[in-house]
Every structure is written in C-alpha cells, then in structure tokens.
Amino acid sequence: MANTDKQELDLLIKNCQKGNSDAQRVVYEIFAPKMFGVCMRYCKSREEAEDCLQEGFVKVFVKIDGFQFKGSFEGWIRRIIVNTIMESFRKKNPVIPVDDFASFTIPEEEAAPNESELGESELLKMIDSLPPQYRMVFNLYAMEEYSHEEIANTLGISVGTSKSNLSRARQWLKERINERMKVVD
Secondary structure, three states, rough: OOOHHHHHHHHHHHHHOOOHHHHHHHHHHHHHHHHHHHHHHHHOOOHHHHHHHHHHHHHHHHHHOOOOOOOOOHHHHHHHHHHHHHHHHHHHHOOOOOOOOEEEEEHHOOOOOOOOOEEEEEEEHHHOOOHHHHHHHHHHHOOOOHHHHHHHHHHHHOOHHHHHHHHHHHHHHHHHHHHHHHHOO
C-alpha cells in the first residue's frame, strides 16, 4: 500500500461500500499478497490457502459496509481472513485435544541444515509441523495477538484448553529447537 495514501484508501473503501467492482479489484490487489501470507501460515497447502483467501475476501466485500473507518483497514481485513481460516479449520478438524504430540515430527526432508543459527524459515517449518490444534492456537496467540478468550470462543474450546495447547506448542517447539541446536554443536 506504499503508493496509496489514506485519502485514496478511504475513497476506495467508500466505492467498495457502493458495490464498485473496480474498487474491489484494487483493494484485493493491494491486500491479497499479504493476506495470502497469513493464509499460508495456517493452511497446510497452497490450494487450501488460496481457498481461504478467496472466501475471506468475499466476506470482506459482503461485510465492508460494517467498516467504520476506525482503526486499520488492513487489520480489519486480516481479522476477517483469520476468522475465515478458523471456520475452515473447525470444519475440517474436530476439536480433539492432542495429548500425545511425541508422534508429530518434522519430516526428514524438512530437517534443518547444519548451521550454527536457527533461521526464520526453519522456525516457520517447525511451527508448521506442530499438531493442527497446537499450530492454530500458537499462531492465533503469538502471531495474531488473540487473547485466550478470543481463541476459545472462535475455536469452540475452553480457555483452559487454549492455554494448555499454547503451552504444549511452546514445549514442543522448545524441544525441537533444543534438538536442532544439539545437532549443530
């Protein structure tokens, strides 16, 4: 959005609220790349991420009359996209607590190269290989800054389960990072 200032964006939003398809296309072109990155962080495949992105933007344009020009428009879109991803996640994954996460491992082909530092892409692969429920809660809490109450409400779990899943995700990641760092030493 480097070339689009606030007044231009506000005008685009107002035109979207009037149902202007050209304005919708421009808004999509501005925000879709970043929102696709958000989708990829939660989804297991590119196709699933593309589906969530498209479904999310349909919701953005259906709900755009509700945007009141308070706060960040990008943040408003992001919230809708993340909620769309969570809806998809709930449909595909029954809410079953994962107690045995020892069986979830990073596939051999995704194992870390032998370097002295843990890279961002390697850490993202570790996060991506978390059990689905842990990955969802971890991403919502750490990346999207949702509260445990918000996570519980949107995923249909208890606050305690949200906290437990976050704790287990952190523990799982800590163990993988420690294993990785021992390999390097």
